[in-house]
Amino acid sequence: MPELPEVETIKRGLQNELINKTIERVQIKTPTLIKMPRINEFLSKLQNSQIINVKRRGKYIIININIDYQLIIHLGMSGRLEFHPNSEKENLTKKYEKHEKHNHLYFFFEDGSELIYNDVRKFGKLWLLRKKKNLSRIETLGYEPLSEEFTLHRFSKLLKNSTKNIKKVLMDQKKIAGIGNIYANEILFQSRIHPLRKANLLSKNEVKLLFMNIQKILLEAIELKGTTMVDESYIDLEGNKGRYGEVIKVYGKKNSICPVCGQPLEIIRIENRSTFVCPNCQK
DNA sequence: AAAGTAACCTGCCCGC
């Protein structure tokens, strides 16, 4: 589910709510989601620890704890975090009632608030690791597309070195971290580039356009707090929907026409993912 | 070496 803008929105929420909070107790209902360390160690390390800050890398949330450990969360397709402030607990319980059976992990804080990890499909994962010993998967992530290290020059070099189709490259977390199926579709449509074009054969202008659209679209989506499709499988910490879905141009638009030229949109499968293309606009 | 497929899971939608 969540791509960079959704994960960033959740991270900002956690940053607002969790800093300096002390974890009183952790309750685990689905131990298989915790990849490291063993459950007992996971529980005992977190108990009475204090949250220092919350960061994001690609689609990973990184919660730094005062004991030289960090809690790393990947939400997979359907993972959510819910924050329940002490005072509103009853209202919120009602609000989330129908999803309750997919609550897998509870963090209870000293002040009575709680954080819940909920995940229908259970593709999400959590790790508690020493800060120095970074998760290898995070170490191999590619450029953070909204950081200064992500320059046109580097992006262009990266594309030159790949003969794969451009959609695959945009979604390759080892090259650029955080772009998933929704935003890859939108970025390519707005850049008028067909997703099956070979990355190394794009023109200089196309590369520049792509580069600018990656940042423009991700920033707009963060501004609107991510994308919630009709099924509501993404909501933020407070249970609010993202509004980027209201301005989405092609993703999920089955039986629709191109908003630019009016031709019917095509749906093709690339890497087993639905890909929405205007055959007239995207060359 | 790129590209395709299946697997991990549950729920929902669509057509028959």
Added chain:
DNA sequence: TGCGGGCAGGTTACTT
């Protein structure tokens, strides 16, 4: 109304 197939924001492992 019910059943089966296909599909869903991700990632990894295996095959062609």
